[in-house]
Amino acid sequence: MKKEFDFFDKKENIEKLKIIFYIVLVVLVLLDLVVHKHPHYAWENFFGSYAIYGFMACVVIVVVSKLLGKLFLQRPEDYYDR
Amino acid sequence: MIGSLPIFTLFFLGAILLAFTKGKMHKALFIAIPAIAFVALIYTPVNVEFGGSFLGLNLKFIFIDKLSKVWGYIFAIMAFSSAIFAYHNDDYKENIYATLYIGSSYGVVFAGNLLTLFIFWELMAIFSTMIIFARKTDTSTKAGFRYLLVHAFGGQLLFAGMILYYFKTGSLDFGYIGLQNIASVLIMLGFAVNAAIPPFSAWLSDSYPESTVTGTVFLSAYTSKTAVYVLARSFPGEEILLYAGAIMTVYGIIYAILENDMRRVLSYSIINQVGFMIAGVGIGTQMAINGAAAHAFAHILYKALLMMGAGAVLYRTGISKTSRLGGLYKTMPYTLIFSCIGAAAISAFPLTSGFTSKSLIIAASLEEHKTIVYHILLLASAGVFLHAGIKFPYFVFFQKDSGLRPKEAPFNMLIAMGFVSFLCILLGVKPELLYSILPYEVNFEPYTPSHVLLQLQILMFSAAAFFFMLPMLKRTETITLDTDWFYRKGAKLFIIFVDKVVIYIGSNIKSYLFDKIPSKASYFFTNPAGYIKTVYNIIYYKVFEDNPIKLEENLSKLNDIRSVKTDVHLGNSMIWVTVFIVFYLLIYYFSI
Numbered sequence: 001m002k003k004e005f006d007f008f009d010k011k012e013n014i015e016k017l018k019i020i021f022y023i024v025l026v027v028l029v030l031l032d033l034v035v036h037k038h039p040h041y042a043w044e045n046f047f048g049s050y051a052i053y054g055f056m057a058c059v060v061i062v063v064v065s066k067l068l069g070k071l072f073l074q075r076p077e078d079y080y081d082r
Numbered sequence: 083m084i085g086s087l088p089i090f091t092l093f094f095l096g097a098i099l100l101a102f103t104k105g106k107m108h109k110a111l112f113i114a115i116p117a118i119a120f121v122a123l124i125y126t127p128v129n130v131e132f133g134g135s136f137l138g139l140n141l142k143f144i145f146i147d148k149l150s151k152v153w154g155y156i157f158a159i160m161a162f163s164s165a166i167f168a169y170h171n172d173d174y175k176e177n178i179y180a181t182l183y184i185g186s187s188y189g190v191v192f193a194g195n196l197l198t199l200f201i202f203w204e205l206m207a208i209f210s211t212m213i214i215f216a217r218k219t220d221t222s223t224k225a226g227f228r229y230l231l232v233h234a235f236g237g238q239l240l241f242a243g244m245i246l247y248y249f250k251t252g253s254l255d256f257g258y259i260g261l262q263n264i265a266s267v268l269i270m271l272g273f274a275v276n277a278a279i280p281p282f283s284a285w286l287s288d289s290y291p292e293s294t295v296t297g298t299v300f301l302s303a304y305t306s307k308t309a310v311y312v313l314a315r316s317f318p319g320e321e322i323l324l325y326a327g328a329i330m331t332v333y334g335i336i337y338a339i340l341e342n343d344m345r346r347v348l349s350y351s352i353i354n355q356v357g358f359m360i361a362g363v364g365i366g367t368q369m370a371i372n373g374a375a376a377h378a379f380a381h382i383l384y385k386a387l388l389m390m391g392a393g394a395v396l397y398r399t400g401i402s403k404t405s406r407l408g409g410l411y412k413t414m415p416y417t418l419i420f421s422c423i424g425a426a427a428i429s430a431f432p433l434t435s436g437f438t439s440k441s442l443i444i445a446a447s448l449e450e451h452k453t454i455v456y457h458i459l460l461l462a463s464a465g466v467f468l469h470a471g472i473k474f475p476y477f478v479f480f481q482k483d484s485g486l487r488p489k490e491a492p493f494n495m496l497i498a499m500g501f502v503s504f505l506c507i508l509l510g511v512k513p514e515l516l517y518s519i520l521p522y523e524v525n526f527e528p529y530t531p532s533h534v535l536l537q538l539q540i541l542m543f544s545a546a547a548f549f550f551m552l553p554m555l556k557r558t559e560t561i562t563l564d565t566d567w568f569y570r571k572g573a574k575l576f577i578i579f580v581d582k583v584v585i586y587i588g589s590n591i592k593s594y595l596f597d598k599i600p601s602k603a604s605y606f607f608t609n610p611a612g613y614i615k616t617v618y619n620i621i622y623y624k625v626f627e628d629n630p631i632k633l634e635e636n637l638s639k640l641n642d643i644r645s646v647k648t649d650v651h652l653g654n655s656m657i658w659v660t661v662f663i664v665f666y667l668l669i670y671y672f673s674i
Contacts, residue, residue, distance in 0.1 A: 004412055005411075005412050005415070006412060008411060008480055009409075009483065021545075021546075024542060025542055025543065025546060028535070028538055028539050028542055028543075029539070031535055032535070032539075035531045035532055035535045036531070036532060037532045037535075037536075038530075038532050038533075040448050040456075041453070048539070050535070050536045050539035050540050050543075051539040051540070051542075051543045052543070053460065053461075053464070053540060054464045054539060054540035054541065054542070054543035054544045054547070055543040055544070055546060055547045057460070057461040057464040057465060057540075057544070058464050058465065058468050058543075058544045058547030058548065058551070059547055059550075059551065060461075061332075061335055061336070061339065061461070061464075061465045061468065062339060062468070062547070062551050062554055062555065063554075064336065065335070065336035065337075065339045065340055066339070066340075066554055068336060068340075069339075069340040069560075069562065072563065073337075073340060073562045073563045073564075074340060074558065074560040074561070074562055074563075075560060075561055075562075075563060076559075076560060076561075077559055077560060077561050079561055079563075080561075080570055080571075
């Protein structure tokens with residue numbers, strides 16, 4: 001039997017991918033120094049502002065939605081059948 | 083237009099042919115109809131109208147301009163690729179209903195007047211319900227009925243608005259309406275139901291995931307996007323749409339994050355993406371309308387692609403809950419790749435169609451200085467990648483190994499996914515192709531270094547946030563309450579209310595009105611004098627003489643009132659008659 005393709009199940013591969021991912025992140029932020037931006041609002045002038053915005057936006061979205069879910073919205077799967 | 087036949091007739095005639103064919107012939111025809119429609123559309127002239135008189139109304143039957151043509155093109159492309167995706171499907175009825183559904187959406191998009199629009203609007207609701215029913219499960223039937231009721235409600239709002247609009251303006255022409263009076267408010271609400279603007283959005287995530295593997299792909303493209311078209315045609319620049327759109331983008335993300343079912347996640351991301359389009363319509367400038375049209379075009383493709391990917395997984399595994407999926411990359415690599423292209427496109431990665439279309443809307447919001455909306459759209463852009471871009475592929479194809487080893491998707495599905503993936507990338511690499519068919523002239527260059535960097539930073543750091551918060555994003559085996567709670571639970575409460583309160587009061591009224599009062603009356607009228615005498619005796623022996631034996635005697639007489647003898651003499655009656663006549667005379671005398 002052909003051996004299964006299990007690239008993403010190996011720890012060392014995941015580690016390598018992680019390192020590549022971090023390098024990409026750093027490069028993207030460093031590119032801020034080179035690329036000329038066209039900011040429309042003051043905060044956009046800061047170094048790496050979009051990276052921070054993207055990261056913080058996701059944190060806020062996840063935290064807020066999880067809170068809403070826990071407080072009001074999430075119910076067991078048989079909720080409507082009971 | 084073939085000769086003077088409108089496009090929708092192609093689909094309606096095609097559906098009749100589909101009903102009479104079977105096997106390969108049927109399937110080939112199913113794919114051929116949209117292909118013919120596409121070619122016919124290319125040769126359809128713009129800015130022509132066909133009018134006529136119908137039921138004494140002067141109606142513009144069909145109106146085609148560049149705006150409606152954008153939708154015309156994408157509807158044909160979509161129908162073509164979904165038909166390939168559904169090639170394996172042997173449920174002929176579903177194919178026929180899908181064709182009729184698409185035909186009706188053409189009827190809406192090319193409608194020149196509100197009456198035609200309304201008729202096709204309702205036909206769309208009916209045929210799409212049929213597609214939901216095609217799953218033939220208990221849950222899909224229930225969801226289908228809920229879906230139909232919501233759309234019937236929306237249709238009635240539209241109809242009421244339309245009638246009022248006719249009485250106010252004397253014309254039924256479908257064009258710019260603008261929010262100004264109750265008629266236009268009703269029309270907009272009718273459109274809002276189909277556009278899935280909260281709180282009228284729960285039908286979408288309730289019903290689409292219950293449909294068949296192939297049905298959902300059809301459904302995801304037409305209803306909400308025709309609604310975007312009609313809003314763009316009749317209510318561009320309405321401020322309320324701007325904010326409704328911004329709310330939708332965030333709303334869709336929050337629910338998509340909480341959802342477990344993969345097709346439900348994708349359904350909520352439809353609401354999120356339609357939010358961008360509605361915001362574009364709300365901005366209302368030429369650039370924003372271009373953006374809304376372009377984004378609808380691009381969205382239909384990549385959302386179909388994602389739905390196809392999820393559908394292929396569902397088709398092979400029979401599971402749609404992400405908590406029970408995972409590790410499918412091993413056996414479904416092509417589906418994974420195509421799904422990732424769809425995910426990249428919906429997240430608006432550079433070189434994909436989402437990037438070139440969404441940036442038009444965001445740039446338009448900047449140009450008009452809509453500060454709040456710009457920031458919400460930017461936040462939502464990050465959020466899209468979080469839920470549709472990573473969550474769907476990651477939890478389905480990677481994450482923990484679920485032990486499932488499904489076969490790769492069927493060949494026809496791969497062809498369809500490949501074709502749509504190609505288009506997603508083509509429109510990302512060569513945006514001019516899309517920009518050239520937009521309603522207004524486009525002077526916009528999406529690929530500036532600063533813009534690409536902005537997008538990449540936002541997206542990659544969203545990804546970082548995703549992995550950073552992975553423990554929080556764990557799939558939970560729950561469902562999420564949406565506004566359908568009000569009519570799902572509300573209906574139950576209503577039934578209980580009817581059962582306990584309304585039925586109780588009603589049966590009491592019934593028994594008094596038809597049973598107790600008549601029977602008392604019949605007692606009385608069989609022997610009025612005896613009745614009066616017996617009741618008099620009862621009161622007399624109860625109250626004044628306290629004689630229980632006589633009381634009992636009279637009570638038992640009530641049951642046999644006919645046999646009670648009274649000495650009613652003619653003279654007594656004469657006295658009463660005289661008294662009444664004198665009384666009437668007095669009234670007559672004083673009233674004159």
